[in-house]
Amino acid sequence: MGMTITEKILAAHAGKEQLTPGELISIPVDLVLGNDVTAPLAIQEFERIGVPTVFDPEKIALVPDHFTPNKDIKSAEQVKVMREFAKKHKITHYFEIGRMGIEHCLLPELGLVVPGDVVIGADSHTCTYGAVGAFATGVGSTDLAAAMATGEAWFRVPETIRFVYYGKMRPWVTGKDLILYTIGLIGVEGARYAAMEFTGEAISDLSQDSRFTMANMAIEAGAKNGIFIPDAITKEYVQGRAQRSYQFYDSDPDATYKEVIEIDVSQIEPQVAFPHLPENSRGISQVGDIPIDQVVIGSCTNGRMEDLRVAADILTGRQVAPGVRLVILPGTQGLYKQAISEGLVEIFIDAGAAVSTPTCGPCLGGHMGVLAKGERALATTNRNFVGRMGHPESEVYLSSPAVAAASAVMGRIVGPCQVVGKGCQG
Amino acid sequence: MTQLKGKVWVFGDDIDTDAIIPARYLNTSDPSELAPHCMEDADPKFAHQVAPGDIIIGGKNFGCGSSREHAPLAIKAVGVACVIAESFARIFYRNSINIGLPILECGAAAQRARSGDVLTVDLAKGIVTNLALHETYQAAVFPPFMQEIIGAGGLIGYVRYTLGKEKSPDG
Numbered sequence A: 001m002g003m004t005i006t007e008k009i010l011a012a013h014a015g016k017e018q019l020t021p022g023e024l025i026s027i028p029v030d031l032v033l034g035n036d037v038t039a040p041l042a043i044q045e046f047e048r049i050g051v052p053t054v055f056d057p058e059k060i061a062l063v064p065d066h067f068t069p070n071k072d073i074k075s076a077e078q079v080k081v082m083r084e085f086a087k088k089h090k091i092t093h094y095f096e097i098g099r100m101g102i103e104h105c106l107l108p109e110l111g112l113v114v115p116g117d118v119v120i121g122a123d124s125h126t127c128t129y130g131a132v133g134a135f136a137t138g139v140g141s142t143d144l145a146a147a148m149a150t151g152e153a154w155f156r157v158p159e160t161i162r163f164v165y166y167g168k169m170r171p172w173v174t175g176k177d178l179i180l181y182t183i184g185l186i187g188v189e190g191a192r193y194a195a196m197e198f199t200g201e202a203i204s205d206l207s208q209d210s211r212f213t214m215a216n217m218a219i220e221a222g223a224k225n226g227i228f229i230p231d232a233i234t235k236e237y238v239q240g241r242a243q244r245s246y247q248f249y250d251s252d253p254d255a256t257y258k259e260v261i262e263i264d265v266s267q268i269e270p271q272v273a274f275p276h277l278p279e280n281s282r283g284i285s286q287v288g289d290i291p292i293d294q295v296v297i298g299s300c301t302n303g304r305m306e307d308l309r310v311a312a313d314i315l316t317g318r319q320v321a322p323g324v325r326l327v328i329l330p331g332t333q334g335l336y337k338q339a340i341s342e343g344l345v346e347i348f349i350d351a352g353a354a355v356s357t358p359t360c361g362p363c364l365g366g367h368m369g370v371l372a373k374g375e376r377a378l379a380t381t382n383r384n385f386v387g388r389m390g391h392p393e394s395e396v397y398l399s400s401p402a403v404a405a406a407s408a409v410m411g412r413i414v415g416p417c418q419v420v421g422k423g424c425q426g
Numbered sequence B: 001m002t003q004l005k006g007k008v009w010v011f012g013d014d015i016d017t018d019a020i021i022p023a024r025y026l027n028t029s030d031p032s033e034l035a036p037h038c039m040e041d042a043d044p045k046f047a048h049q050v051a052p053g054d055i056i057i058g059g060k061n062f063g064c065g066s067s068r069e070h071a072p073l074a075i076k077a078v079g080v081a082c083v084i085a086e087s088f089a090r091i092f093y094r095n096s097i098n099i100g101l102p103i104l105e106c107g108a109a110a111q112r113a114r115s116g117d118v119l120t121v122d123l124a125k126g127i128v129t130n131l132a133l134h135e136t137y138q139a140a141v142f143p144p145f146m147q148e149i150i151g152a153g154g155l156i157g158y159v160r161y162t163l164g165k166e167k168s169p170d171g
């Protein structure tokens, strides 16, 4: 019987020929991840298990990125717990401020997650790594603690929903628009417990950065993981970065799917998700007049080179509207440096934007741009829940970097065509 | 076996982890510091008025959003005995089992209950009774593997047990 890519990766790790959805398995993991919110709790639980050492100091990544550089005394204490644990257990992949980045931008960039891997992270957006053809899923701190001790994690083999994207993408449409549209179509629990497999002719041309964006938001549809079949684009990305040998898996033509959903991308305009759920997405032409106080470009969803370049493209020679704050956060130190050498940071600063060292910061209402009561932000992040970026009575809209940059210039939510005109029909 | 009895607090669909415990309080993982902010962005009165043993009822997709274990921890710390929902988001479900917060998926019980109703819950059998409505419902039961984790008081207890077993095969 044929298997999907997700089933094949899990079967290979379980040492089995065949796996079927619903089966419970306990399998070795290739990498486990924790951050400054989840790792301190995991470390506390790890101590309760009572083992003297971690299962493998090379297979644990600890990234302080949420409230760092430490925003207050409590967060400094949390990171201190991580730092001391990393030192004690000789954890190879602990990333200090100045070398770190947002975890889901950083680990693929450094080649620490590779195609064919099974990765768990105590962070829900761990599903991002499906973009390189790995099985990656978010877990909690206790799972992280157990995995640091045993090197294993338990899973229920998920059913797979296959998404087939066909047709030609319109100008300014990116992976962010495809995934916001898809979540709008199926809802925030449309893929609950399932694997989302992204395929089709429109995907074969899609950049690696856009793939990261799409896999990142699989969790916003409730999915266990999001995954792409690795191809030439994947190969180009992982070659020269991969720290371990990797394997490309593909779904069998006779694999069983829970559902196959076909999406004509030529019908999709740039998308905006309205408060307070990512499923409230609509095309830019349906947005109406929505003035904004703040724009955030960054996060594990859209803090990569493609995102920064498109924002710079729109902001070149333009100014952020009076009364609007634009905060731009490159995802990693590497991306930050590249943005400087490509001249993007200069463009951002000339436009009147604040550009920051990598951090999750405002994405979860932590620091670096928290919203006051009644304020409204447009962000390239992944969640617009109540209070996500600050005061419970503030609002977050979600979009691509192109829409975000254009909106920063106009002071209200608009599509790039309204600012640049070029490459736009009608 | 464990029989719970408590007053119901009803919440709607898609209650996310930011509503259960907002990220602005995540610079600590101390349950006693998290408890006063439990459900703050969904119902600011909740944490002050909830009584030990009360029961949270959710609609669909309860606990969606982030992987923060602080969410079930805050619910446990505020004294809630059990969460019953039509459906749970997967990481919240997993975390609750791992930390030993009783949760049950029971659509009928969740749909019928009104705030203030009193429920009894037989966790082992998955039987929920609404005393105000005089109705009884059957929740989905856990697969054996998860029952073992629950029986060990959570994942840490389970791992301690399995690691111990490996080390002393005759023990």
Ligand code: SF4
Binding pocket: A066, A102, A103, A104, A123, A125, A299, A300, A301, A359, A360, A363, A364, A381, A382
């Ligand atoms: S950028 Fe936002 S969504 Fe991504 S890991 Fe950080 S807080 Fe989570």
